[in-house]
Amino acid sequence: MSPSGMALAVICSIVAVGSLVGFLARYHHKMDLEQWTVGGRGFGLVLVWLLMAGEVYTTFTFLGASGWAYSRGAPVLYILGYGPLSCVVSFFIFPPLWEVGRKHKLQTQADFFQARYDSPLLGAFVALVGVVCLIPYLQIQLTGLGLIAEVASFGAIPRTPAMIIGFALVAAFVLVSGVRGVAWVSVIKDFLLLFAAVFVGLAIPRIYFGGIGPMFAALAQAKPDHLVMPGATKSLGHTWFLTTVLMVSLGFYMWPQYFAASFTARSGRVLRRNAVIMPLYTITMPLMFFVGLSAVLVLPGLKNGDLSLLLMVRKTFPAWLLGVIGGAGALTAMVTAAVQLLAGATLYAKNLFRPMLAPGMTDQQVAKVAKIMVLVLTAGAVLLAIYSSVSLVSLFLLGSAGVAQLFPGVVLGLFSRRVTTLGVFAGLATGIVVTLSFMLTGHDPYYGVNAGLIALGCNFGVTGVVSLLTSVRVSGLDEGLPALAVLPSGDGTEAA
């Protein structure tokens, strides 16, 4: 068998086994909307951990991290910054969020805004922001699938058909099994990814340099600038690191899919414990960096840094191992994409389509619209992935800056009684406009400062000022603003 045939055969078997597990996981569970989106709210520590870890460490982990270590150098360390810090933020936000979620049967991120601020319109706006920001993140997974197929087949399978086939499979998988299927495929994927990361991260520096220490020694000799910020770039210095880490870690759990994952837990305590241990999972990241950094000396001059890991593996190991690692990557891309599709489609159907266009819809009909939306989103992301060529990290940062704008509405909504619907509306709109105007004009980072964080600052300011200028509708405190009912009353927690 030719090397490419061998590698592709292994990849396909891994993907097939993964999909089968996903399809089987639906047995014994009736698939209503609640089960499909939040798994009946019955996941314990292990399943929540797998689901979150499975979603959080993605194709981006695999290819994007090594890609930036290769092409940018030390700025890639921002991943080790936001990884643990975003868990710290979730420690404080998720347990109260879960409580509100259970009390008001929330399934999506926009549900929270709609219930807390008593405004279907705000809910719809939040849903729109979420769905739009998910598209670049979906595109990352797709591009990852395409790169894997291209490298594993030694160029025989072009990127485009690979992406289309891969995503048809993901869409089918999401439609059939919902969130429970995804959690179980995550189990397989996590083990494979862990194996791949540890093996490749330790073996490649050892084979070419005799170990991680000698690899760094060689790199410090040959390219000392690559190992401190701003690395191979001009603009990604300390200010950029500080502001980007801050922006991503505050905004990270505002991704609609991670936000909704908090509703799958059995209790708030499960989420809190999960937040304590999650940073440990980031340990696969430095291993990816080691591969990218080895490639700087072994495979200099690659145009696309995102290919560095796969090309290093192909150059170093037999074809079947390229297959295993490519398979782990492909399955990862599929699981992540599945979760994103699930979140995006539910958001659209439940919070945008129903309240705005067809208020009389039943939950069954919502589920049907969501399933159609899975196909629409898939098609949209495939088209974007085919026609644009931005690096994986840039796509991630673009979407992150967008979803981070939801942070003030969530945090103030949970912990302040003074914040108003109009305030959150105005703040969110400002944040989005500021983000877009910096990013679309190519001004990110702006004098070294992350544009998303500037937007977040404006967002907080406008939310605060407008909230103070408008008054909380007193009549809504008990009936109209249901989430306020869980806030303690009159114990001095008034704050803007």
Next chain:
Amino acid sequence: MKRPSLGSLLFALIPFVAVCFSVALWDRVYPMVFGIPFNFFWLISWLFLTPLCMWGAYRRETSTTTGSDRQEGGAL
């Protein structure tokens, strides 16, 4: 919603200072530790130290809630 306690917020501040705000202090290659540049080593160690801080925060949070919660928290 019940606000987090000051103690747990202080625990949470530690990783933010160490990983994010102090970047100019630790972003250097030397001294290498176990053959790893200092900045890489520093951030890798905080992958382990952050859970320790958050475990402290977890203890603070559970000790300020009700009796039954405390019992459950002790089972960790």
